Every structure is written in structure tokens, then in C-alpha cells.
Amino acid sequence: MKLKYTTTVWLVLIIVISSLFSCKKYLDETVYSNIAASNFWANKEDALSGLYSNYALSTEFGAHNRMFFVMTDMLSDDMDDEYSNTEAERRQLQNYNFSPFNSYINNSWVALYKSIAQSNVIINKVPNISSMTANDKNIIIGEAKFLRALEYLYLVQLWGDIPLDTISVGSIEETKMLKSPAATIYNFIVRDLKFAEDNCSDAPLELGRASKWAAKSLLAKVYLTMAGPFSNRNTEYLTLSEAKLKEVVNSKRFSLVPKIIDYFDINKKGSSEMIYDEWQIGDASGDIGSFMHRNALPSSISDPAITQLKTAGYKAWSPTPDLWSNFKPQDDRLKMYFSYYIKKNSNGTFGIQKYNVPYIAKYVDSTTVARDAKANNLPVLRYADVLLMYAEVLNELGTTNSEDGNKNQYDYLNMVRQRAFSTSPSTGKYNNMSFTKIQFRDIVMLERRLELAHEGQRLFDMKRTGTFISGMTALANNTKALLAGSPVPTYSIAYPAGVYPNPTGKTPYPAGTVVFTADFLKNTKTVPPADFQFVMPIPGNQIQVFDIGQNKGYN
Template structure:
């Protein structure tokens, strides 16, 4: 197990998120870099404002190239591209992807009986602030990536491998942000050059067809795969490695193979990319499922299992303010005044009985992913048979080491890609490609299952292993269920259900099940609201193009139903 580099003071001094290092181990500081850029902008604005009064011409302005003139500045710029994954407006993996936008699936629901409007209950329009800010945040990341890619060759003297790795990560991240956009919004404007270069031409950009956007995603990521560093270069999961790119490429290809593109040829590509990860020999399952999430609370990096994480650090008293809300909005409810030790949590995400019942007897994941206890004041209380009153339990603030704990912010990391996900994608692609699972599909699937029961992953076990001879449809159903058991609450379920073409029917069946279970229980009847709304219209397969885009882009068009 690798120690946390955040506390690895004998090799480097921590400055700020994310961890972007040069060859000497000195971390690069994006926050300060952005502050400096912001100060320059303010100075420039002040000069222009004073010019109206004093009638003076500014002496000079720094050219854009000046911000990318050295290898150190390229690393700072790269950290800025990563930065939107985390703290930026609490979008993406700091909060909203797993909270507001990820709350309502067949795994969980937004546990507030007064929440009747918003994406967490599928009652929103194109003015919704959470959807708008997610859109804007992703395009901020794309703009930063475009600038870095454009100016990558500005430093005249630099280690070629380091330059290539920075370029590879920038291209990958641009592709990843477009992947999040196209899979959530469908057709989107495709911008591949900095606004400072394109100027007015970048203001009114029609939406590119989703197929073209996916083609660019594949192009960016495939080019990145050839030049990114291997995972063994880093002792952390904050920077994207070659095998991370391969794993996400498998995810992209599986998405393209499903609804709405239905490009079945991509199953072959997904299998090849996932197999590359497995054959690298770098990655392996952590023997303990719960330890994955304890590690994320304690800044312990396990690059074998946790291939890519959104990285957070600190509390309200830290010099560095790079916290997210992992465990705070999606943790075990604790609202007592002495939260500095246990950790305050609003517990906005509760679980469905459907998820609870997917786990078989002996599956150790159930009572970790689904908290079997809660708190009444400061007293820990075991939960009963209702199930719907149980919170998401994956990220438990009691394991955070940094005290006193902030009320609303945590240093807990969020997993973007785990090796277990890669194994399940390998098994799914193999099954689809071969019209039934081969031995490779069974082997990958059973590794995940064996770990779930606490068994060695490479030794067959009749208790955990999937029975042989399943049809393609039966094996696919096992994949659907196993991905929920293994990856619940990791911001993947909505897109999984959509690409499988079962979103509406799944949410409709869930609403009926919840209404049946909660009949006569007035306190919890609201729990089915989100599922009922989600199943009410096919428009919810995509989010609306937000109002802010129409205010700046005259070529913008809207998705059906909004």
C-alpha cells in the first residue's frame, strides 16, 4: 500500500490540488497560477478603466504564450485542466455528479421530503442551475485543455517524454469532458481551439452530432494512450496514466455500442481496451472492498485498484482549501453538534430496497455500501427492516484523519475509475461480442464476485462464482445486477441504464415497487417521486441545453421535450 503523497513530506511539499509533479518531485501549483492570471486580468481591466479617465495607453500586455513558456508552467496549466474535476463550483466529483445529478436511479433516491423540484427528482427545465453549472464547468475544462494543447510546444527546451505526457493528459481530459457532455446532453458544440485564437468565430457554434463528438473523444483518448506515463510512474491516482486511458476508452466504447448510437462494432474495441488494462499486470483488486473507501477517506493511494480519483484535501482550517463534499452529502447521517470527530453528514442519498435485495447472503459489500446503522443525536442506532431509511455508506467520515472535521467539506477522494469496473466491462464486452460469455468473461466477472465474499480472487469458489452455461441474455442480466452491487453510488448507474436501453422501464418498475413497499407509510411515500417523474417522459434520457448557452450562442438548439 502506498502512503499518501499529501503527507509524504520527505519527497515534496504539498501546495494544492491536484498532484502534478515534475521529474524532481516538486508539485506544481495550479491555484496560485490561476490567481496570478486572475490578478493580471484585473490589472489589465484596471488599466483600461483608468485609461478612460487619464487618457493613457497601457504600456504592454503579456502574450498568451508567456503563460506556457516553461515546463513548470505547462504542469501548472495541466493542473488547471484537472481542477474542474474537483472543487470548481462543487460541480462534477466534488458534489453534484453523485448528489443532485446522480441521486435518483434504481440504487437510491434523494432523501428530502420537501424536494419536489430539481434533477434529483426529475422535475426541471432548461433553466436549472445545477445542469447549467455542470455544462459551464465542463466547457471551462475544455477551454483550459484547448489552450494547453495549442501552446504545448512553447517551451524551447524540455524533456520530450514529459512534454508528451502533459499533452497526452490534456488531450485525454478534453476527450473525457466531451464524453461527459455528449453522454448527458447529446449533440453539443465541438470546440477544439482556444477562444483567444478563434475569437468571435467561437461564439455562435452549432451543436455537432453526437457521433462526431464521440469520434473526437476517441481521437483524443487514443492519441493520449500512446504518450501518457504508465501508472507506475506515480504513487497516487490523481494523474491519468496509460492504463487509466485504456479503461476509460473501454467505458466510452461500451457507451457507443449501446443506446442511442448502437454502434455494435465498438464491443470489440471495448474488449481490447479492457484486456490491455488486465494484461498490463499493473492493476489488481484490493482484497478488501471496504478498504477501498477507507483509503479514500485517509488519503492512502492504492493505484492497483483505484486507477483514477478526484482528489481532495484539507478542512476549513487548512491553508489549502481543496475539499469536496464526498461523505458529507452522500454519507451516513450525523447532524449532532459535536461533528468535529464523527463528521457532519446531511445524508441526502438513501438506498432502494431493490439494491439491498440484489445482494446475496454472505456478500460483504451490502453492509458497507448500504449503512446498517445511523445516528440519533450522538447515539449509533441499528436500522430495521424498512431499508428505505438507510443511507449510502461507502464514504464514512468517521475514518477521516484530519481533525477538527469541517461541517460541510471533506478531504475524501472520489473514484472515477476502479479496476473492478474494468473487469466488469471486459466481461460485458466479451459476452456481447461472442453472443455469450467465454472463459475470459467468467474469469473477469468471478474475480469481482470472489472479492465480494472475502475469498481469494484467483481461486474458484462455488459460493461466489457464477454458474457456467449462461446464455448471452442471462449473463448480461448478471452484469446489470453486478455493476449495481459493486459500483453503486459511483456516478455510473444513470448512464449504464440509458446505454442498455432500459432507463425508462427500470425507473417505472422501481416507482411501482417503491409505492407497493411504502403503501400506508406516509412518512416515506415521497421516496418514489423521482422514479415516477423519471419514467414519465423520454426527454429525461438527455439533459436540456441550459439557458446560459442560449444567451451567448445564437446557433444553439434545444433537446426534444424541453
């Protein structure tokens, strides 16, 4: 059964959420209502409706909005904004010259705290519903705490010290917006996830809901983040992360799908690899659905013989040439994750139509015309992510999994690699113990970059390992050097005969090479972040209302 985003739930979302949280000026300016104290929270059906609303709100920073990619992948070395010549605020973010009043920064903050506020209501109201069993209460509270932990994890990684809101408020005077240290936030996240792993169901009660395994996987990632950068890793947190990852791996509940593109096929959602996705259903009106399709795909699909797409996109985003160049030609992901708008010319040849750069093909939905109502899920936690985290931790600790045939870091890394190099397994497999500990760090981080490209992971991986500033500086300097050369480099990919030009294509084309012009490089980043931009500025309009205090460097 899928998560129920029914008309009733959306009505509950409109009534309950807007009335509960409009008192907070960082959310809205409208008048507060007392519905939170009314008889709404009377039975299990009410509690479930509130939970469904929480899941819906959690997508406002994710699958249902472009903010997630702008605030994660676009700030990393993985994604460029092709549309930002007409989107000044996105260009500012890409070039690291943004102000605290950038609307993407403010809207992301607002969306995350809205979801947290709904989690708080559930956590505070559900215990008082006398008609529910203790088990039913704890499942719902556990899922609300999982969602709250996830949102706080985004917030603390993006902003550092942030306000910690744990209560339902009834008036503007009750709202406290004092900052808590990042360490306090992480400890709070851990407590929420420990409750979630103890109380969420063993398997999702409906597709789109969190299980205890999602809580364990996220907790492992939090511990890995708390372990600190490569230069000064905390063994205690690495050990805690290893224990949770081991539980997930040894449970044998999850496995990699045979082809990675199957994970993103909207007709194959809920696979054995999925641990937790932000679930999207899509609808004809465009009110409920993923925005990822429209922002990644070309704005013209004039040749129906080439593509099954029923609607175009905005061609807003593309991979950076640096990311592209790190894929080996034999890597299946190069052709599965990216595609190109190719049209058959009148003389029978094939060529790039209108666009000179690849587009992101992970989030293709060819089933509906409404461009804002696509059914693409956003992966939050999938088994490949867990395997790569486990490989990273085993390398750091120098341990093996005695309950899984004494597998080591190479075994788990190669599981992901062997799928990626299905036609060239010898190229994809790393020989056992062929790298030093430090070399393996680079290998596994590169593999995470390639495998999880454009899933919002890269920025946070760079931050937690202490490679964000240095990595982004290297990218900017390398780009400037390449642009200063003559001629500016071009990039290409060779295809054998009979290969589709994109994952949903109908008509194969002859063997040949697709060449991207210098525009591919010219759109990438040439400005690195300053040291203080490791964290984002507190949104300016929040500071105008609440005396939060601005992050260092943005005053």
C-alpha cells in the same frame, strides 16, 4: 508523490483560468485579459502548473461538488435525495419535472466546459515552449487530452449533441457554440484518448495523474458505449473495446484489493485497484476537498461512543430501496457500502437514532473536522469496473482470453463476485455457462450496479445499453404500487453480534435487526422520465447568449 495542489498552483488557477475563459459568457461575465498571450507559458514549470490547474478544474463536476451525484446517480434508479424537500431544484430533477433553467444543469455544463477550456489552453500552448523536450510536452498534452476526453464523455452522455470547443479564445466574437452531432463528439474523444494512451506515462508520475492505462481503460468504455444498446450492438466497437480491456487485464498491473471498503479508506488511497481517481487532499479551511462526505452522512453524530466521525453531514442522499433490495444478505458490500446511525439507549438497547433510512458510507472521512474539506477520492476508473466491462464484452462476442488461461466472461465476473461474498463464496460464484447470452447481460449489469453503486456509473450504463427509459419507468411504477399497498413495506438488515454500525465505528452492538420505516420507500422516485428526457436540456441561459438550439422536447 501526490498531485501538487499547492498554494502556487491555486494562484495559477485563479490567475490563468479566470482570465483565459472569462470571455465566454457560458463561463463568466467578467472582462477578458490577455494573460494567455503573455510570458506565462515559458517553461516546464509553467506547463505543469497549468496541468495541475486542469486537474483541479476537473473536480468541479466531480469530487469537489455535489453536481456529479445530482446529475448522475440521482437521475438513475440508485439514489434518492432525502434533502430535496428544502432543495426545490433537486426535487425537480429527482421527479423529472425540471426546466432548462435549473441551476444544477447550468452549473454542470459550465464546470465541464471550464475544464475543457483549460485543456485546450495546455494543448495549444505547450507545443510552443522551446525549453521542453518533445517527450515532456507530449506527456502533459496527453494528460490534458485525457481530461478533455473525460469531460466530453460526460457532456455527450448527458446532453447528446453539444458544442465542440477545441481552441483557446481571445474574444467573445471568437467563441463558436454551434452543436456537433454526438457521433462527432465520440470520434473526437477517441482521437484524444488514442493520443493519451500513446503519450501518457506508463505509471502516474504523481498520484492523481493519469497514465496510459487510464487512457486505455477509458477508451475501452467509450468503445463499449459506441457499440450501442443491447437491441442493436455494433460488433466492430465491441471488438475494439475487447482489445483495450484485454491489454489492461493482461498487463497484470492491477488487482482487486482484498476488501472493497479498503478502496475507499482515505488512508489506503492509490491501491492496486485504482486506475484513475479524482484525487482530493482536503484542508482545514474547506476550500480544497470532497463534498461527498457531507452530503451522504447524518446531520447528527451526538454519540461519540458509536462513531469516530469528527463532523456530521447533511443526510442529503440515500440508496433507493430498489438498489438496496438487490443486495443479497451474504453480500459484504451491503454492510460496507451503507450504514445507519445507531445509538445506545439508556436501557442498554440499541436503535436507530433520528433517521429511518440507510446512508451512503463509501465516502466517510473521519480525519478532519471541516465538513467540506474531506479527502475522499472519486473513483473514475477502477479495476473492478474493467473486469465487469470485460465480462460484458466477452459475453457479447462469445470469446475468451487466450493469453490469460482462456478465461471467459464467468471467470472475470466471479473475480468481483468472490470478493463481495468472502464469507459465502459458494453463494457468490456463478457456475460456468449457466446462463444464456441474454440472461448474462442482466447478470453482469446487475453486478455493475451493485459493485459500482454511487460512483456515477449507473445512469450511463442504463443509457448505453438502452435500458434507461424502461428501467426508470419500471422503478416508478413499482414504487407507486408498493406505496398503494397496505401496509407500506419496511426494509431490514440483520447483524451478528460484534459488528460495527458503520465502517468507522468504535463500539460494537449486540446481534439484532435494523428495521427501516416506510419513509425509506416514500422518498424514492414515482415519476419516470419522458422519452425526450433521455438527454438533458441545454441550459436556458446559454441559449439566451448563444444560438445553440434547444434539445427536442424542451422548447
